[in-house]
Structure formats: C-alpha cells, structure tokens
C-alpha cells in the first residue's frame with residue numbers, strides 16, 4: 610500500500626532522514642519509534658507531502674505520490690496530531706465538517722457520519738456545539754481522530770496522538786483506539802517515542818536512530834531477534850513488560866481460542882475482573898510464559 614524507497618531529507622547541513630526504505634501493507638499498523646530528533650515526524654510528513662524528500666520516492670498503491678496533487682492526495686490520508694490540530698474558532702461540529710464540505714457532501718450526510726463517529730468514539734453529542742477549548746484533552750483527541758476519519762480515508766497518519774494526555778487517559782484512550790473497527794481496517798502509520806505504546810499498538814515497529822532505520826519487524830522480532838546492539842539496548846530496561854505485551858497466549862497454549870490476545874492483555878483482564886471467563890488463570894499463564902522463555 611505504502612512503499613518508501615531511499616528517502617533522504619536534510620535541513621541545512623543536518624540530515625533528518627538518511628536513506629530509509631520501508632513498506633506498509635494494507636490494513637497494517639506501522640509504528641515509527643525512536644528518541645527525539647531521530648526523524649520520525651519528518652518521515653511521516655513526507656507521506657502526505659507536507660515535507661518533500663531531497664531524494665527518494667514514496668509510492669501509494671503503486672503510484673509515485675510526487676505525481677499527485679498534494680490536496681487531492683491528502684484527502685485520502687487522515688492526519689492526527691499530538692495537540693489535536695483543531696481550529697479554535699470553529700465548533701467541534703464545524704471542525705469535523707471541514708473536509709466533507711470541501712468534498713461537497715450534503716449536510717444530512719455530514720451529520721449522519723458525525724453521529725456515527727461520535728458514538729464509536731464515546732463522544733457526548735452535546736459537545737458538537739462547543740469550541741475545542743471547552744473540551745478535555747481526551748475529548749479533543751477523540752474529536753481530532755473523528756475529524757480525520759470523517760471521509761473514511763484508507764490511510765491514517767498519527768503523530769504522537771496520545772502525547773499531550775496524562776498517563777491514565779493515555780492508557781485508556783489508546784486501548785479504545787486500538788479496538789476501534791474503523792482503525793482496525795485502516796493502514797496506519799503512527800509516530801511515538803513511547804516504547805510501551807509502540808508494543809501495544811503496532812503490528813510492526815520501525816525503530817529509528819539519527820535518521821536511519823535500525824530494524825523493522827514485529828514487536829516480537831525486535832525483542833527476541835534484535836538486529837544489532839542498538840535495538841537490544843533500546844528495549845533493555847522495559848524488557849519483561851514488553852515480552853508480556855508481545856507474546857500471544859496462543860503461542861504459549863496451542864489451541865487457545867483467541868488468536869490475538871497477548872499475555873499482558875489477559876493478565877490485565879484477570880487483575881481487573883478478578884476471575885477468568887475461560888479456563889486460563891494467572892498461574893497457568895506464568896508457568897506457560899516461563900516455559901516459553903526457556904525454549
């Protein structure tokens with residue numbers, strides 16, 4: 610779906626992105642992860658042509674994006690920013706109607722789609738007539754996402770979408786976003802510097818440093834088969850928690866019914882509910898996990 614080839618971008622004498630190539634498959638969630646200044650945002654903004662590469666090419670569905678009109682390209686690419694990017698003098702309803710209006714949608718269709726997204730994103734309909742400043746950080750972020758999803762773009766770019774939120778809101782809202790059917794189907798590229806977030810949200814992670822890609826792979830790949838010392842060191846401090854987040858129960862217990870649930874998610878469920886709805890308890894999990902690690 611997205612294919613980037615040999616992208617280079619300099620600012621003055623410094624190289625922000627240094628000859629990187631990667632692919633994002635349809636429906637995949639790729640996380641650009643790395644410390645501040647490693648080139649994540651520059652990479653993301655080259656995909657919707659907010660920044661032009663000095664050299665290299667990005668293909669979207671096989672078409673070189675530099676051959677497309679930027680405005681037309683961006684209509685098919687949602688964009689969610691850390692500080693929501695909402696216009697302060699527009700109400701919530703006006704903010705989310707901007708692109709549909711440009712596309713000359715009927716008022717009734719705009720309202721219908723907005724209602725649908727409000728419901729999916731747990732937004733109270735009374736917020737529609739308020740200005741962004743009257744909303745909490747979590748609500749603003751939900752509206753920012755609703756705006757980017759209004760015209761149902763096949764691709765979504767998210768730049769630190771939870772970065773401005775307090776820790777608790779951040780954890781709960783990213784769980785909600787992860788479970789959202791609208792996002793599950795989309796091709797998503799998301800920037801974060803938060804390792805836990807990358808492991809929770811990413812199908813694959815692209816770990817960057819100083820404008821270069823150190824490794825791209827599934828969370829498990831990066832953790833259990835690091836390509837170099839940089840990758841191994843990057844995850845060292847949080848290793849146990851990341852292992853729990855990257856290993857699926859089905860890998861520990863063949864035949865386990867849910868093919869997607871991680872050990873971490875199951876542990877959280879057990880701790881929160883105090884009981885298990887299937888036959889797997891905390892002790893079984895820990896035993897299976899230790900055995901898996903010894904392999």
Ligand SMILES: Nc1ncnc2c1ncn2[C@@H]1O[C@H](COP(=O)(O)OP(=O)(O)OP(=O)(O)O)[C@@H](O)[C@H]1O
Nearest residue numbers: 620624625643644645646647648649650651652802
């Ligand atoms: N418009 C610009 N002008 C000059 N230098 C820039 C510009 N944009 C980015 N840079 C530089 O390019 C490098 C990569 O920046 P970029 O924002 O892509 O990194 P990042 O990984 O997203 O960092 P952060 O997490 O802090 O946003 C940094 O050294 C940054 O200072």
